[in-house]
Structures are given as C-alpha cells and as structure tokens.
Amino acid sequence: MSQPTGTTSVRAAEAEAGSASGAASGRVPGRIVISVDAMGGDRGAAAVVAGIVRSAEKNPDIAFIVHGPEPELSKLLARHRHLQDRCEIRHAEGVVKMSDKPSQVMRHGEGTSMWSTVESVKRGEATVAVSCGNTGALMALSMIRLRKLPGVNRPAIACLWPSRNPQGFNVMLDVGADIKADAEDLLQYALMGASYARNGLGLVRPRVGLLNVGTEEHKGRAELKLAHDLIGAATEAGAFDYVGFVEGGDLPSDRVDVIVTDGFTGNIALKTGEGTAKLISDFLKEAFNATFLSKIAALLALTSLKRLQKRIDPRRVNGGVFLGLNGTVVKSHGSADALGVSAAIKLAFLLAQSGFQDRLAARVASAGQARQDAAAPGSGGSAVAPGGSILNGTTE
Incomplete structure (x- = not known):
C-alpha cells in the first residue's frame, strides 16, 4: 500500500425504508451519485475514467464522486468537459495495492482512494461505492466503515x-x-x-x-x-x-x-x-x-x-455486490476495462434506483424478527427442532 503524504410477492417490510445507510441523501436533484475508486485496478485510472465517461454518455441520471490523486484525475477528466457538472474529484494520494493485506489497510489505509470511496457512502454523499481494487481490503474497509446490518454474521459477495x-x-x-x-x-x-x-x-x-x-x-x-x-x-x-x-x-x-x-x-x-x-x-x-x-x-x-x-x-x-452491510458496495474485476467498469457502474445505478439497500435491510430485519417470534415461549413454535428445522414460525 502506497502511503499518502496527505488527503484532502414482495413483502411490505421490504417495501418500507428500514436502513440507516443514508441512501436517499446520496443524490443531487434528478441524479443518483456513485462513489468511484479510480485507483487500484490493473489498468489504472485511465480505464476507470473511460468507464465513467461511457456510463455518463448512456445515462444522464448519474453523477460521480471520483477518488484518487487530483492532478491525475483532473488531467483525464479535462478531456471530457461535458462531465464537469457531473464529476466531483475527491483528492486521495494513497493507493491500495493488490498485494496489500486487509489488516494492513485497516490500520493504515485512511488516506487511500479506496477508504475515501467507502467513506462517501457512509457520509451519505453517494448511494453506492464502486472499486476495482483489492477484494479483501475492500471488504475489510467496508465492514469497519459501513458496519454489518443487524442480524448479519458474515457479509457475502453476490x-x-x-x-x-x-x-x-x-x-x-x-x-x-x-x-x-x-x-x-x-x-x-x-x-x-x-x-x-x-x-x-x-x-x-x-x-x-x-x-x-x-x-x-x-x-x-x-x-x-x-x-x-x-x-x-x-x-x-x-x-x-x-x-x-x-x-x-x-x-x-x-x-x-x-x-x-x-x-x-x-x-x-x-x-x-x-x-x-x-x-x-x-x-x-x-x-x-x-x-x-x-x-x-x-x-x-x-x-x-x-x-x-x-x-x-x-x-x-x-460487478460483485457486497451484501449484508449498511451501504451498497460493488466490486469490479481488477482487470476490468472501460466496458467492464461501465457495467459495474450500471449495476450500482440500478440497485440505487430500486432502493435496494433499504429493502435488503428491511428483509433481513423482518426475517430475523420472524425467527425470534417462532422461538419465543408460547408462540407455538420452537427455535430448532432435533432434526435442525424451524417449526411453526410466523412470517411477519
């Protein structure tokens, strides 16, 4: 890890907002904001910016917070002046490398573009984070910054x-x-x-x-x-x-x-x-x-x-989606080119547009409550039968 010198029938329960992820705040009027880590991929920032340009040209309803070294990103985005009102550069000099250990990134990664990308979702500035970087490090940072949903023991990548x-x-x-x-x-x-x-x-x-x-x-x-x-x-x-x-x-x-x-x-x-x-x-x-x-x-x-x-x-x-966190993170393939990055951004946009994070949180909470009800004394159900199944549980 390069060290920075500075950083600047769907149930009703699922239809209701139940997450504290701040998804609604990650928007500007008429647009959904995606937080993108421009560094860490095998092809460098140029491929990520090319993917952003491709996505922006196809979808006028997306805006971006792009994280990485400001001089490099400014130079790449300057070629696409039509995106100036849709891309905000968030300066971060540090880069998480593919060889970095997650534990190392958790201790010393605060000045990196990956950390900054996830932080934008935590603060509610963006709805979804997208990164091509180190999978283990991205999951570790996402877990410590966004935290797991209540009732989730291990997040998963889908x-x-x-x-x-x-x-x-x-x-x-x-x-x-x-x-x-x-x-x-x-x-x-x-x-x-x-x-x-x-x-x-x-x-x-x-x-x-x-x-x-x-x-x-x-x-x-x-x-x-x-x-x-x-x-x-x-x-x-x-x-x-x-x-x-x-x-x-x-x-x-x-x-x-x-x-x-x-x-x-x-x-x-x-x-x-x-x-x-x-x-x-x-x-x-x-x-x-x-x-x-x-x-x-x-x-x-x-x-x-x-x-x-x-x-x-x-x-x-x-685009693999991290599930079970208080925020949505999409992990792009490390070797993704512009087409691959654009596909990951499209997936992030569709999930944000659907209100996926709130629906997922509500579904997990609803199912957890149903199991507690089934296990409660006098509920007519038991937690786990000798054969390992839950019996007579209520659903809502």
Missing part, C-alpha cells in the same frame, strides 16, 4: 451468472467474502440473495437452491443439511421458493434463480466459469482461423458468433 432463465442471469453467493459459512450464514445468504434477485433482476418470488454434491437430501456436510432445513422453513419470511439442493451443473440452468454456497466453493466456481468461457472463446478463434474455408465460415457465422460472445462475455456482468 455475482451474476449467465443462465437459461428469461432474465439471462442467476445470482450466486458467496463468491469470496469469507471461506467459511455455517448453516445460519447460508440462511442469511439465501435471504439476501433473494432480495438481490428481486431488486436486481426484477423477480417477484425468486427460486433459491443450496449448492451441494448432489440433490439427494442425505448428501452433503452436516452444516449443509441443517441449512437445507433452515432455508426451507424461511420461504414465507423471505418471500422466495426453495428448490432444495442443486449441483454445479445447475449454476446456469433455468431450475433456480439464486444459488447459495460458502465463499470458498463459490469463488472456485466463479473462477472456473470465467476460465472456461475464455477457453471456449480461444478454441473458437483457433478453429475459425485454421484454414481458408474456416475463415469464410467465420464470416458467414459472424452475427451468431458475436451473439454468443456477448452472452458469455464476463465484462457484461462485471
């Missing part, structure tokens, strides 16, 4: 996975926030993932599945079997349908909308999917460049190939 569903994508979480997750954590992931699917994909009642080595109920580790019971008992409180265990082959299927797993498994699945997509793309290029006739075939199939490339291009779904 990503969009290309699928056969009409919406084109499934939600998967956790994909790397924490390598551990017990049954209670997986239940919270299900609640948060369903809320994300409702607000991010427009699904009224998402279908949730729990990733396992098989679909049979007797398979899997003990915490998965317990989570299976907990999630199945929370469908009314969480306003989702539970399809049970799903396998790796179901990640892109139309059987499920939200896939729940621990961060270790989810991150491996995500990186495997990205690598496989690149491998297929490379194989197609080699095949269509092999001979003169194959090149002619490529020209004839050009439209279809472009359609396929668009479907599997990871830049289109760039």
